[in-house]
Structure formats: C-alpha cells, structure tokens
Amino acid sequence: MSQNEDVIKVENLTKVFNKTLVAVDHINFNVKKGEIFGFLGPNGAGKTTTINMLITVLKPTSGKAEILCHDIAKQSDAVRYSIGVVPQEYTADEDLTGLENIMLCADMYGIPRYISKKRAADLLELVELTKFKDKKTQTYSGGMRRRLELASGLINRPKVLFLDEPTLGLDVQTRAATWNYIKTLKKEFGMTLFMTTHYLEEADSLCDRIAIIDHGKIVVVGTPEELKDSIGGDIITLSIQKNTDITDIIKKIPQVKEVKLDDKTYTIKTESAELTAPLIIEAIRKEGHIVSKLSLTKPTLNEVYLQYTGKSMRDQADESRERMGHGLMMRRPH
Amino acid sequence: MSQENKVSKSKLHGLWALTNRELKKWYKAPVVFVLTLVQPILWLGLLGNALNLRSLVSPDSLALPPSLVAEFTADQLALLQDFISGLGNSMMQGTFGTDSYISFMAVGMIVFTALFTTMFSGMSIVWDRRLGFLNKALSTPVSRAVIILSKVLSATLRAMFQATIILIIAIPFGFAVGAAFTPLSILGVYAFLFLLCVGLSSMFIAINIRSRSNETPMAVMNLLNMPLTFASSAFFPISRMPGWLQAIASVNPLSYAIDGCRQLLINDTINYSQLLFQYAYVGIFAVVLSSIGIILSWRYLNK
Missing domain, CATH: 3.30.70.100 (Alpha-Beta Plaits)
Incomplete structure (x- = not known):
C-alpha cells in the first residue's frame, strides 16, 4: 500500500433514526494511511453515530464507506478483522480480571491461544498493567481502565484504530498520560487512527487532520493550521x-x-x-x-470551532462533565 | 500472511469464551455460588416440609373420637389405623404418583430453578448494552448468533448444575427414586433440562433484546414467572386442577418437562409413548424459541 492511499473512504454516508431523526447527513471525507484523523463536534452532532457505522455496529441508511477497501455494509467481517475499537464507555467486564478481559477480546477475534497469550502479555506490559493483570477490573482506577480498553483494542493488531472520546472524564494528568500511550502505540504499530474528542488542545497538538461536524454535517476538514488560517x-x-x-x-x-x-x-x-x-x-x-x-x-482551534459551530468549547466541557456525573452513560441514539 | 495474523474463521469462534465469561460471574464469586446452593435447601426444607401433604391422611390427623375408639377391639383399631395409613399412601400415589411429597416437589423444584436461572440470565443482555460491552462485541468478528447462543448456553449449563445440586440435597430430606429409575434416567433428565433451558433463556433474551432499561423486562418477567410456575405441574398435578387452569397448565412447556422428569425419576412405571411426546413438546419449544432468538438477534443487533 502506498503512503498516500486512503485507508478510510466515506461517501455520502447517512444515518436516519426512526425515519425522521437525521443523525448523520451525507458526510464525505477520506483518511490517509498513518494519519491521526480527529472528529470534533458538539454533543449530538453525530460523532458516535459515524464511528458506530464505521466499526460496523450500525448499518448506514444510505451512502457508503470503505475501510482498507472493504465495504462496511457488504464486507463487514473483513472490516471487523482489520480494525480495533476503543469505545467511549469502560466496556471491560468488572467481574473479570484485566488479563481475562483482554483474552476475551482475543477470543472474540478468534486469535489462537498460543498467539494471544504472548500478545496480551506484551500489550499489558506496554500499558503498564502487568502488575494488576490478575486483579478484577472493578478495582481499577479510571486511567487504568482506559489503558485496558486501549490494550484490548489492539489485541488483533488492527491497521485502523477507532477511539471514541478516549479521554472523556479523565483528569488532566491521566489525560496527558493516555495521550502518551496513544502516541507510543501509533509509533510502534504504524496504525491509522480515527478519533472523536471534545478536547481542542489535544486535537490541535495530536491530529494530523481534523473534521468539524455539526448537526450531522461536516462543516470543514483540514489540518489544524489550515483551519486556523481559515479564520x-x-x-x-x-x-x-x-x-x-x-x-x-x-x-x-x-x-x-x-x-x-x-x-x-x-x-x-x-x-x-x-x-x-x-x-x-x-x-x-x-x-x-x-x-x-x-x-x-x-487564532486557536477554539476560535475555529466557535466560527464553524457557533458554540464555544467551554460550554461543551461543562455539558460533558455533567453527563459523566450521571453515572451510566446512555447516549447512543436508536 | 504471516503466522502472527492467523485467526479462526469458524462461525462459532468465541462461543466458549463468551459463555465462560457469564459462568465466571457465578463460579468465581463465592457468595453468589454458595447462595445458589443455599436457596434450594431453603425451598425444599421449608416448602417441602411445610406442605407435608402425606400427613393429611394419617392415623394422627384422622384420630377417631374417644367414644368411637371404645367400641373397637385393639386388633380392629390397629387394622383401622393400617387402613387409614394405606388410604393416605394410595391418595399420594393416585395424586402425585409417589407417596412422598418431597420427591414430587424436588422434581418440580429443579425445573422451577431452571426458570429462575434463565430469567436472570436474560437480563444480562440489557447490562451488556448499557455498559457498552455489546457494542464492543458487535465491532469484533464474533457472530451475532454466537453472542445470543453464549447467553443461552451459560444459563443452560448453570441451571443443569443447580438441578443436580437440588436432587442431591433432596436426598436427606427424604427424596426417593421410583422403581423405574436407572442411572440412564439421569441423562434423560439432563436432556429435558437442556431443551427447556434453551427454550426459556431464548425467550427471556428475546424479551430483553431491544430494551435499554432494567425495569420493563423485570416487570414482564415477574409477570410471566408466576403463571409459568403455578400453572404447571411443579407443585401440584394438573389432573387435580380446575378445568380452566388445566387448559393453561397443559400448554405450559414446564409441565411437560416436569412430568417427563417425574416419569424418569420417581414413578414406578414409565409410559414410553407419553415420555416421547414430552420430549417432542419440550424439543419443539426449544427449537422454535431459539430460532426466534437468533432471528431477533440478526434483526436488532444488525441495525
């Protein structure tokens, strides 16, 4: 695969819930091999819906998307084998240990034990959880659980990694640490990363390119510099x-x-x-x-964001903190 | 492709891993495990002994008035007491097919426990959805049917284990096998339990598959649980129920599983054509409900 080939190709992708609620409205974008592509937008803009379609959990209403030349709707199994997913929630089973959780993921990918055992040990080492691997995840802190999600998302050696708000609800230090892990992982495995985030500073310093999405539509795509210049x-x-x-x-x-x-x-x-x-x-x-x-x-991305969505990122942060405070998160629209 | 990227492309991969995940929540949690063992002891000990129906017709409960006793000789009195005793036994035999209510009830209990175990496992799909695990699983190449089957299988294995425990615990309480019992009968009982649990847990998962709240399915299941248990032969034979209740109880798959297990375990003779019909009934229930479960899983997990 050549360096500039598009890993993710999205054409007029649309999702309509209950025949009336347009969550994602004819979006188009491409993600190049090896880049970190950031999806920015207010709550309810369609970020998670887009990610859920790309990771084959939701079926698009119309339009199409390809990941590594596999159609997400028609060749969903081929897509599933080649991607890794780090969801917004802590999906690890609280009654199982860290190691058991990561092995469960390996088994869901059908990776033979003799390979997955070694791989799980390496990944746990990488995210510095080796010491806690036999502890139930209910004893883990937020940062540790996030790292476990990261490790689980990498168990199948994905070529594309999807991260849905990977630092939501983490404190500043843990956020910074999580980003260091993500950078290391990217360097080590040479993956393409697709992520959604609320945090502009991070999108600014980490993403190669950013798309701002609002009301289900992409309003602008570009590198952080291009976007700032456009102001x-x-x-x-x-x-x-x-x-x-x-x-x-x-x-x-x-x-x-x-x-x-x-x-x-x-x-x-x-x-x-x-x-x-x-x-x-x-x-x-x-x-x-x-x-x-x-x-x-x-100009910073904050101004860019304000310019294109009409909302300040400050309100967003308050909103999301409030949401985290409500315990269980229930925000996937169906 | 290098060996490092080798994966199983079997349609059933991940089935055991997901099943074991559910089972671990039970056998790795000592408190839960012990409680599932204590519960049948309480049921058998309390309900089985409190409802000691055999004692209703016994020389003690049917004591003759003293004026009448005076008119009989000691021999005649002993004969009369034997007659009452015999009457009691034949009443039990005629109604329950065994002279020990504990034996009758223990078989009802194993099926009742299966109902409860499958009911609670049906809730786990709601939790998986709420905690995001379901979405994570859906993004992996694990088959949608396997996600459902793993829940059915774990509930089934768990219910079968618990049934075994109940039967063992019932022995000191007075459980006695019938004359027709052979070691092979135990396999027959497992077959009934397997089919019934597959049907029941598929049914409860089908009820829960779209739900995101705990309350609605809980209410629905509690509503179902009562008629399923008591409009069945679990605690009382159908033949002695009023006509309208008989009509309900005789379509209830639980009745067929219970009656089949009773034939195998505690009856003195086995009616094989009846037994075959009971297997067929519970078998069809299992096939229909698990097909519905898998069809729904394809429909709702693939939106």
Whole structure:
C-alpha cells in the first residue's frame, strides 16, 4: 500500500433514526494511511453515530464507506478483522480480571491461544498493567481502565484504530498520560487512527487532520493550521463596564473585519490585533465607555470551532462533565 | 500472511469464551455460588416440609373420637389405623404418583430453578448494552448468533448444575427414586433440562433484546414467572386442577418437562409413548424459541 492511499473512504454516508431523526447527513471525507484523523463536534452532532457505522455496529441508511477497501455494509467481517475499537464507555467486564478481559477480546477475534497469550502479555506490559493483570477490573482506577480498553483494542493488531472520546472524564494528568500511550502505540504499530474528542488542545497538538461536524454535517476538514488560517487573522476580545451594545461603534473602524457579541464579550476579528486594539480602545473611549477587559489572541482551534459551530468549547466541557456525573452513560441514539 | 495474523474463521469462534465469561460471574464469586446452593435447601426444607401433604391422611390427623375408639377391639383399631395409613399412601400415589411429597416437589423444584436461572440470565443482555460491552462485541468478528447462543448456553449449563445440586440435597430430606429409575434416567433428565433451558433463556433474551432499561423486562418477567410456575405441574398435578387452569397448565412447556422428569425419576412405571411426546413438546419449544432468538438477534443487533 502506498503512503498516500486512503485507508478510510466515506461517501455520502447517512444515518436516519426512526425515519425522521437525521443523525448523520451525507458526510464525505477520506483518511490517509498513518494519519491521526480527529472528529470534533458538539454533543449530538453525530460523532458516535459515524464511528458506530464505521466499526460496523450500525448499518448506514444510505451512502457508503470503505475501510482498507472493504465495504462496511457488504464486507463487514473483513472490516471487523482489520480494525480495533476503543469505545467511549469502560466496556471491560468488572467481574473479570484485566488479563481475562483482554483474552476475551482475543477470543472474540478468534486469535489462537498460543498467539494471544504472548500478545496480551506484551500489550499489558506496554500499558503498564502487568502488575494488576490478575486483579478484577472493578478495582481499577479510571486511567487504568482506559489503558485496558486501549490494550484490548489492539489485541488483533488492527491497521485502523477507532477511539471514541478516549479521554472523556479523565483528569488532566491521566489525560496527558493516555495521550502518551496513544502516541507510543501509533509509533510502534504504524496504525491509522480515527478519533472523536471534545478536547481542542489535544486535537490541535495530536491530529494530523481534523473534521468539524455539526448537526450531522461536516462543516470543514483540514489540518489544524489550515483551519486556523481559515479564520483569517487575529482575535481581540474585550468587554466594557456598562451593559450597552457597542457593536456598531467597533464596526466603524476600517481594520475590523467582524464583530460578535457573546455573553457581554465582544469577539473582534482583524488582520493584526496589536495594531487594531489601540484604535478600538480610542473609539470606545470617545463614546464615553470604559474598557474593563481586553485580550489579544492568535487564532486557536477554539476560535475555529466557535466560527464553524457557533458554540464555544467551554460550554461543551461543562455539558460533558455533567453527563459523566450521571453515572451510566446512555447516549447512543436508536 | 504471516503466522502472527492467523485467526479462526469458524462461525462459532468465541462461543466458549463468551459463555465462560457469564459462568465466571457465578463460579468465581463465592457468595453468589454458595447462595445458589443455599436457596434450594431453603425451598425444599421449608416448602417441602411445610406442605407435608402425606400427613393429611394419617392415623394422627384422622384420630377417631374417644367414644368411637371404645367400641373397637385393639386388633380392629390397629387394622383401622393400617387402613387409614394405606388410604393416605394410595391418595399420594393416585395424586402425585409417589407417596412422598418431597420427591414430587424436588422434581418440580429443579425445573422451577431452571426458570429462575434463565430469567436472570436474560437480563444480562440489557447490562451488556448499557455498559457498552455489546457494542464492543458487535465491532469484533464474533457472530451475532454466537453472542445470543453464549447467553443461552451459560444459563443452560448453570441451571443443569443447580438441578443436580437440588436432587442431591433432596436426598436427606427424604427424596426417593421410583422403581423405574436407572442411572440412564439421569441423562434423560439432563436432556429435558437442556431443551427447556434453551427454550426459556431464548425467550427471556428475546424479551430483553431491544430494551435499554432494567425495569420493563423485570416487570414482564415477574409477570410471566408466576403463571409459568403455578400453572404447571411443579407443585401440584394438573389432573387435580380446575378445568380452566388445566387448559393453561397443559400448554405450559414446564409441565411437560416436569412430568417427563417425574416419569424418569420417581414413578414406578414409565409410559414410553407419553415420555416421547414430552420430549417432542419440550424439543419443539426449544427449537422454535431459539430460532426466534437468533432471528431477533440478526434483526436488532444488525441495525
């Protein structure tokens, strides 16, 4: 297989639930061999539905997708043999030990014992769970369970690994550690990775390319740099002391490209934040208002995300934390 | 392809691994394991002895008034007591086919336990869905039918083991085999249990396969459990039930399995044509229900 061949090809993939709810709406994208492809989007945007179709758990309503040239609907068994899946939930059986869980996975792939025993031991070593392999997984911490899921997802030496929100609900340190494992795994096995995530910093630093999905549609695909460039310039955020709308005042300044008011904070796009900011302050002061807060930023994925989905990633994080707090997660729509 | 990538492409691969996963939850959990053994002791000890029907017709319970006793000679009195005793035995024989209610009930108990074991195992598919294990399993090349079959098989093995324990425990409580009993009868009983459990657990999985909540299937199963148990010959023979109840009990597959097991274990003579019919009935129940289970699994696990 040549370096640039597409490992995942998705054409007009669509999923409609109960004949009315369009969860995924004619999406198109390709994932190249060896890259980490990130799927970003708000809750309910269709990320998990897309992943469930690609891993052959859900049947598409229309459109098609190929993984390593195998059609996900018609050759689902061939797809299943060549992919690994790390689901959003902790799927390991709590009544079994770590080793028993990983061996169960091996058996579901039909891997002969003499191969899987060695492989399971290597993988447990890799995710540093060898010491705990004979302990029931109910005694594991969140980070350990996530690592076990990772190891289980690799037992069949997949060529493509699907990770559905692999760091959801983990604390900052464990998240960072999990990402280190994922990077090591990618390097070691030369896999192609497809992942969904809520965390922009991670998508930014890890993903080779990102697709932003909203309301079941892909709004933009590109490398993090391309996406940031597409914003077109720097961003000034400011707030004033009084609660009056001064959008029109700011708009009059020629260097200002765009102004958005969101929760008493003005987000202003301009070519160069350093040069435009003094002009804005001057204009506002002339109208008798006082600037209370001001910051200049070079574009990040957060701005990209806001631009394309109209939602800030901050609200997302709160939402997902709330969801995690509700114990069992029940979010797969059927 | 290198040897490292060798995999079994058998349609049934993973069956034992998934079955063993369910069984481990039971035999590796000492508390659960011991409780499944204690439960039949309690049932047999309490219900079997509390409902000591044999004692209803005995010289003690049918004591003659003292004025009447005075009119008989000691010999006549002994004869009368023998007659009452004999009447009791023949009443038990006529109604239950054995003169010990414990023996009658123990056979009902093994089937009743099978019902309970399969019922709870039917819930496990709901848990697998809720905890995400089902999705994980569906993303592997394991066959959809194997996912269902593993649950059926684990419930069946577990129920068969528990039935064995019940029969062993019943012996000190007074369980006695009938004249027609041979060691081969035990295999016959296992065959009945196997067929019944396959049918029942397929049925409970079919009830649960679409559900994501615990409450609805629990309610449905509790509702089913009562008529399945008591509108059967588990604790009382069908022939002595009122007509309308007989009609229900005589379509209940549990009755056929129980009556078949009783023929093999505690009756003094075996009616082979009846036994064959009982096997056929329970067998058809198993085949129909497990086919429904597999068809539903294809339909709902392949959305």
